[in-house]
Amino acid sequence: MDGWPMSISLQGIIGRGEFERALNFSVADGEVLAVTGPNGSGKSTVIHTIAGLVPLRSGQLQSDNITWDDPVAKIWVTPEQRTCAVVFQDLRLFPHMNVLSNVAYGLRAHGVTKDEAIERSQKILIRVGLASFEKRRSNDLSGGERQRVALARALVLEPRVLLLDEPLSAVDVASRAALRELLPEVLGGFTGATILVTHDPGDVEALATRSLGLK
């Protein structure tokens, strides 16, 4: 691992409130690391720390050898500057925007022109099977469809690191099966590193290349 540019590496202590835990892991391009463990073991905190929503307590977080967070050296890269994208457990789709605007939002925030943002968003919506859903409001979608929008919203940014927080937890059994088929296909085409938080051994089996258990 020394000298080898890892997409993402975290060595240090993550924490939120009373909770704290030491971690040391790296994920390379093309890898899917499953972070597993019971509720309260800090799975989501791993994602939020990498995304920059929760600061590291100590240690170092790097991506492509660029330090994103190092409390001792006082280095902090803001969430909007980190080349990662998150699919949140509660999805967090913007309720006042339609599906296309939800997906195009990040591209526009990155300075992509409106036309290009729309074109790229339309392509990614086709990839996740939501070609005819552009004008729908997120509140009018089923759990599975909302999950696909969240996935499209993350993928369209072409991040270096994709962070998936329980991507199959908020959907019904039928959508779950469909998403289990879709996810490997989508992740297969993704060139960066993926971190998948899950409590389901089935997800690990179906999606991950290796796993990290938090006790």
Added chain:
Amino acid sequence: MKQRISPSLKIVAAVAALFVALPLVSIFVRVPWSDLGDILSQKSTRDALLISLQTSIIAALISCLFGVPLAWFLARSATRGLSALRIICITPMVLPPVVGGIALLTAFGRQGIIGQYLYDWFNISLPFTRTAVVMAQVFVAMPFLVLAVEAAFRQSDRGLEEAARTMGASPSRVFFTIALPAARPAIIAGIALAWARSLGEFGASITFAGSFPGRTQTLPMAVYELVSIDYRLSLVLSLVLIFISVCVLAAMRDRWMAGR
């Protein structure tokens, strides 16, 4: 489910409702309806009405322009002394308006701590101008908007704002594209409240801006001056103010009385 209310409580409630309703109804009863058109078309009435509408609309817009960022700051900043700042910012809500007028004079009057420099350096004198009317209205009305909008910002889903940040949005982009749309109903309600409060403003305005017909005299000032000169006329102007107030309340009914 409808709840049964005890008869004695009903009586007390009726007294309270009557106490508020009777004076308002009295105006309706006594207004010289036959002369209404004539009185409303008089120049002095029209002037006061126009000045009131002009200044109160400008005051409501200024309150929105500056009050919304202030509400955002109060809701989201981690700065120390924030609760003290909040208390100062909403004090005009409970302050006797005339004290607000004196405070404005002390700050922006020709000898005021800021006003003296405005006058010495730029030859600007604010008191007793229409600008002063607007300033007095903003002073008393903006806190209503700030309070309503701050509550909305506090209740809004921070998860959405976090998601926007991770998608590359700067804090200001998050404010304009996520937080503002979420708070839109509260902002509209805040503007309506600030406008209604500005329209009814009297104490601070008459102290800081005076009551000069055609220049700074608003409807409430006109009503006050006419009470002793032409009571019928003051009734008509009062009716106009009641009408506008009821319209604002009716427009905002859904917000304040959800489901009624």
